[in-house]
Amino acid sequence: xxxxxxxxxxxxxxxAPMPPPPxxxxxxxxxxxxxxxGRRSPALLIGCSAxxxxxxxxxxxxxxxxxxxxxxxxxxxxxxxxxxxxxSHPEVIQHLGQPVEPRWYVMGNFQSSGGNQEANLTxxxxxxxxxxxxxxDGQKRAGKIRYRELAVVVSxxxxxxxxxxx
Numbered sequence: 001x002x003x004x005x006x007x008x009x010x011x012x013x014x015x016a017p018m019p020p021p022p023x024x025x026x027x028x029x030x031x032x033x034x035x036x037x038g039r040r041s042p043a044l045l046i047g048c049s050a051x052x053x054x055x056x057x058x059x060x061x062x063x064x065x066x067x068x069x070x071x072x073x074x075x076x077x078x079x080x081x082x083x084x085x086x087x088s089h090p091e092v093i094q095h096l097g098q099p100v101e102p103r104w105y106v107m108g109n110f111q112s113s114g115g116n117q118e119a120n121l122t123x124x125x126x127x128x129x130x131x132x133x134x135x136x137d138g139q140k141r142a143g144k145i146r147y148r149e150l151a152v153v154v155s156x157x158x159x160x161x162x163x164x165x166x
Contacts (some may be wrong), residue, residue, distance in 0.1 A: 072112065073110045074102075076110065076117050077117065077145060078110075078117050078136060078139075078145060079121065079136065081145060082121075082123070082136040082138070082147070082163075083123060085163050086100060087125075089163055091161045092152050095127075095154045095159060096125065096127030096128075096129055096130045096132055096154070097127040097130070098127060100126075102134070103124040103126060105124070106122070107122045108122050109121075115140070115142075115143065116139070116141055117139065118138075118139045118140075119136055119139070120136070121136040121137075122135060123135075123136060130155060131154075131155045132152045132153060132155055133153050134150075134152050135149055135150070135152075136149070137150075147164045150162070
């Protein structure tokens with residue numbers, strides 16, 4: 001073994017010789033897929049920016065419409081009075097604790113024309129001791145509210161609390 005030279009520059013174990021190091025002052029090798037200048041094409045940047053702007057604008061439009069609809073429903077007399085009755089009912093407070101508050105989302109159908117309203121809504125409620133669902137089915141005609149159904153069903157139990165006197 002004496003007298004033999006060992007190549008310490010090729011420790012990968014392959015028999016292929018390693019490429020020589022770049023000359024001093026030489027530019028670094030070009031990355032694959034980039035133009036010779038190493039910069040991205042302006043058309044690519046403009047296209048990506050336009051696509052991102054489109055997603056933001058469409059998302060903002062959809063979010064704005066959803067907020068407008070939820071605000072309209074939550075400001076209705078049927079929703080406001082229904083939630084107020086549920087939040088102040090002693091049996092609801094017994095199961096959910098106090099304060100009883102609606103969650104941010106509402107599901108169902110709502111129509112408003114002039115001063116008249118028609119609603120069939122499902123409103124999630126929560127309190128410190130539990131959660132429930134408020135069912136609102138009613139109408140407002142000529143300033144008078146009439147509920148066909150106004151009931152709270154406590155989650156995880158068969159407890160149903162009717163808030164409309166029969």
